[in-house]
Amino acid sequence: MKIIGTVVVAAFAFLLAAHAAQAQDTSDHGVRVKSAWVRATVSGEGQPKGYVQYQDYCSMCHGEGPGRPGTMALQAKYKGAVPALLADRTDLTPQLIKMYVRNGISIMPIFRKTEISDADLDAIVAYLTRNNKH
Numbered sequence: 001m002k003i004i005g006t007v008v009v010a011a012f013a014f015l016l017a018a019h020a021a022q023a024q025d026t027s028d029h030g031v032r033v034k035s036a037w038v039r040a041t042v043s044g045e046g047q048p049k050g051y052v053q054y055q056d057y058c059s060m061c062h063g064e065g066p067g068r069p070g071t072m073a074l075q076a077k078y079k080g081a082v083p084a085l086l087a088d089r090t091d092l093t094p095q096l097i098k099m100y101v102r103n104g105i106s107i108m109p110i111f112r113k114t115e116i117s118d119a120d121l122d123a124i125v126a127y128l129t130r131n132n133k134h
Helices: 002-022 051-057 069-078 094-103 118-128
Strands: none
Touching: 051 118, 094 118
16 A cells, blocks of 8 residues: 555656646747646647647647656657557557547546547547548
8 A cells, every 4th residue: 555655646746846837848849838737828820730839738748858657658668669650650540549538548548538539639639630641
């Protein structure tokens, strides 16, 4: 039981440190965000379908840069065998993306339809599968 408590405290401390490290970060896309946990405001002009929704809902955890827990978890899991950045993947299926978004996995929470609408989720799926070989 002490081990579980230690792991939970360590994970919480990690998330707090990641949050502090992200304060006033500017991503490679020139989007100014106040922290890793605040949705970014981006322009979709000239971007693929779903880019804006991905930036709004996913990039705070799955974006580039330090302190992105989703990207860090995928890097640790796959050790470079597949890209840690979801936007660079070519193996994600619409069904898999929707399942993870609606049901969560590991440290990723669930997102209800009231949090990410089906239309926004469809746009995110289009963005993440845009490079897949059909």
